[in-house]
Amino acid sequence: MYNQTVREGKTMAIISYITVIGTLIAFIMNQNKHNYFASFHIRQSLGIFILWLIVNFIQRYSDFGWLNTILGIGVFVLWILGLLGAIQGEEKRIPLFGDQFQEWFRNIG
Template sequence: MEEKKGKTQAIISYILLIGPLIAISMNSGEDKTEFASFHIRQGLGLTITFIVLGLLLSNFNIPMATMSMWGAISILTLYGMFTAVKGETKQIPILGNLFQKIFKTL
């Protein structure tokens, strides 16, 4: 039943930009669950990917690239959020394994 305990933190972690920070603070201390930590790593990775890609694409005036980035990040975020709602720990396609390795200390 650890999934139910950390479900709120897991869902919040997918709110881009501020969500991972809120979820990290909620998942600290005695209430820390591995389920929430898994999703926090995924959400934090998506947020950082969003920021980095946004900064890179802002140097170019290519609307199709910007729309593609927004679409891909949106789809991956929704995928992660739905797996958190269902109580599953499925990695985000393509980048999920990398996020788990980079943020393994969270």
């Protein structure tokens, strides 16, 4: 049963990492099916997008120089890890924030 859930939700999970529009599309696609695997990745990608917004805000209104670059690269790495998890069919929570994203957005999906 688990493999069937992953197979059915894999496309939606991958789409959820393709910009915030992809997250919205995957969310809408998942409303009828309520696929747990897709929901997991939709929550992760939504959290990464919000994290990106926060880092972008910090970068615009601060002058931390190299720290801004490190924060941007860090969010990019988290995005890559989430996308790779979706492609591989795994429910890997992203480091540092994955548990919080699952808890904060538990009603999504």
